[in-house]
Amino acid sequence: MADRSQGSVTLMSDRGRPAPKLSVEHLVKTRRSTSGETVTAVDDVTFEVHQGEFLCLLGPSGCGKTTILNILAGLDEPTSGAALLDGKPIPGPGPDRAVLFQEPALFPWLSVVANVEFALKHVGVAQEERRTRAMSWLENVHLTGNANAQPHELSAGMRQRAVLARALACDPDVLLGDEPFGALDAQARELLQNEVQRVWVESEGRKTFVFVTHNVREAALLADRVLVMTAAPGRLLEEVRIHAPRPRNLDDALVARVVSEIHEVLMGEVSKGGST
Amino acid sequence: MAEEQVPPDPSIQQRLADLTDDERLVLAKVADIVRKIQYGTVVLVIQDGKVVQIEMAEKFRLR
Numbered sequence: 363m364a365d366r367s368q369g370s371v372t373l374m375s376d377r378g379r380p381a382p383k384l385s386v387e388h389l390v391k392t393r394r395s396t397s398g399e400t401v402t403a404v405d406d407v408t409f410e411v412h413q414g415e416f417l418c419l420l421g422p423s424g425c426g427k428t429t430i431l432n433i434l435a436g437l438d439e440p441t442s443g444a445a446l447l448d449g450k451p452i453p454g455p456g457p458d459r460a461v462l463f464q465e466p467a468l469f470p471w472l473s474v475v476a477n478v479e480f481a482l483k484h485v486g487v488a489q490e491e492r493r494t495r496a497m498s499w500l501e502n503v504h505l506t507g508n509a510n511a512q513p514h515e516l517s518a519g520m521r522q523r524a525v526l527a528r529a530l531a532c533d534p535d536v537l538l539g540d541e542p543f544g545a546l547d548a549q550a551r552e553l554l555q556n557e558v559q560r561v562w563v564e565s566e567g568r569k570t571f572v573f574v575t576h577n578v579r580e581a582a583l584l585a586d587r588v589l590v591m592t593a594a595p596g597r598l599l600e601e602v603r604i605h606a607p608r609p610r611n612l613d614d615a616l617v618a619r620v621v622s623e624i625h626e627v628l629m630g631e632v633s634k635g636g637s638t
Numbered sequence: 639m640a641e642e643q644v645p646p647d648p649s650i651q652q653r654l655a656d657l658t659d660d661e662r663l664v665l666a667k668v669a670d671i672v673r674k675i676q677y678g679t680v681v682l683v684i685q686d687g688k689v690v691q692i693e694m695a696e697k698f699r700l701r
Binding site: 601 | 679681683691693694695696697698699700701
């Protein structure tokens with residue numbers, strides 16, 4: 363933690379641009395199937411994410427987007443190629459990269475506020491500060507009234523809000539999301555999308571967000587850059603850079619146009635890959 | 639046939655000369671974008687008859 367509190371040194375690349383926060387270089391990931399065959403999940407993927415960017419990886423099911431995210435999170439390793447954080451190979455999971463999974467991974471025996479406090483303890487926040495900080499984040503996600511509830515007493519949307527509060531309370535440099543709003547109803551999803559947009563805007567270029575999704579609208583709503591992947595084995599197909607202010611709305615002309623264009627590209631891939 | 643009924647446009651030069659400073663600024667910004675991108679979309683957001691925002695999406699084919 364000492365390293366992070368000192369503030370990271372900005373590395374400069376050869377061309378004078380700050381070094382990317384995250385980079386993936388010729389990443390290949392293969393797996394052995396149950397029948398013993400080698401299956402390529404990710405095939406030679408290269409991209410960079412600069413500090414302060416909001417990137418969405420979009421692709422049909424089984425295209426390897428979750429695999430890439432797991433590698434960035436340090437939960438998996440590349441078969442070949444490299445995944446780098448601040449120019450160095452990712453050694454494993456770390457508190458500088460919070461991960462939001464589709465299923466909210468709360469400790470069922472701890473109350474909502476205790477779940478957030480546990481994470482704060484893990485990143486070295488002093489005991490007297492934990493409760494205030496946890497409650498402040500629970501307020502941001504409208505869970506003040508449920509702070510003492512057990513996770514099983516909450517709805518799926520509320521649990522995911524608690525997970526978001528826990529992740530953001532630790533003030534991570536990087537937030538990785540693996541379809542974090544995929545299992546939520548429309549209203550809960552909108553609330554969380556707005557909250558994520560707000561946090562990202564307020565970080566003023568300090569926080570880097572990488573979300574994996576198969577929801578084209580979500581990608582167009584949230585991201586600066588959308589990387590569209592092919593059907594398995596996953597490769598990068600298209601990049602869309604969106605320059606539009608936030609908070610965005612699905613009715614915005616540009617967002618609607620981007621959604622329609624990406625949707626068309628993606629449908630072509632889904633039909634090619636034969637997956638849903 | 640329909641084209642013949644449209645009144646002739648004033649010359650391009652005249653139309654450019656008639657532009658207000660605000661209109662020139664918008665067109666200059668749009669031209670900057672058009673020069674910069676190969677594929678994409680530009681959206682002008684207009685309120686009360688004025689362009690209040692220029693939004694853009696740029697596409698790159700990666701393979």
